[in-house]
Amino acid sequence: MAADQYRSFAELQTAERELIDYRIVAIDRGSPVTIIAPHGGRIEPPTSRVATLLAAEVFNLYCFEGLRPDLEHHELHITSHNFDEPRCCALVGASDIVVALHGQQDRDRPHCVDIGGLDRVLRDRMAYELERDGFEARTEGHLFPATGGENICNRGRRGQGVQLELPRSLRDRLRTNAQAMAGFVEAMRRAIEANA
Secondary structure, X not given: OOXXXXXXXXXXXXXXXXXXXXXXXXXXXXXXXXXXXXXXXXXXXXXXXXXXXXXXXXXXXXXXXXXXXXXXXXXXXXXXXXXXXXXXXXXXHOOOEEEEEEEEOOOOOOOEEEEEOOOHHHHHHHHHHHHHOOOEXXXXXXXXOOOOOOOHXXXXXXXXXEEEEEEHHHHHHHHHOXXXXXXXXXXXXXXXXXXX
16 A cells, blocks of 8 residues: 555645545543544445444444545545544543554455554453454454554553454455444454453
8 A cells, every 4th residue: 555645634634625525423422442443434444334333322432434435545544653633632542442443455364353552451352252253363473563652542541552454355244244243343342341
């Protein structure tokens, strides 16, 4: 994938139109848990749908969603260590647990979730619960360790969070198979509730 067109939200905001090119969903439910999809909508579909289902009516929710009718438009992608949209930063900064959902290209294991982040306890529990429900997950040996403190998932009150990278084939399965989506979300929720 090419380098990001924008290095900050301020840069993106000057060039793109809110509610035409992108939309921000930020719901503060007063929970210590925040679920984010910083590349939602048509940027990395269907990460915002997964985030919304996981948050349900319980956890805080943040989605930055691309709206243009292109199948995917990565020009709205701001990488995680540069992601600084103020509503997201406020929700994340007030949270003890942060779970970030991302999409990636199919690589060596097109149905395997790559889980990273500095919250190693939740990361490992997330992998355990997903595998228990028949999904593939790995926490080591992948391209997305998400161990930088500047990564948006690690900017909560405890300075640690979890990042899940969902490959395209898995995302397509979740988008078209309601039972798989429900199982995936339920496994993640179990992991969060066990660590809340």
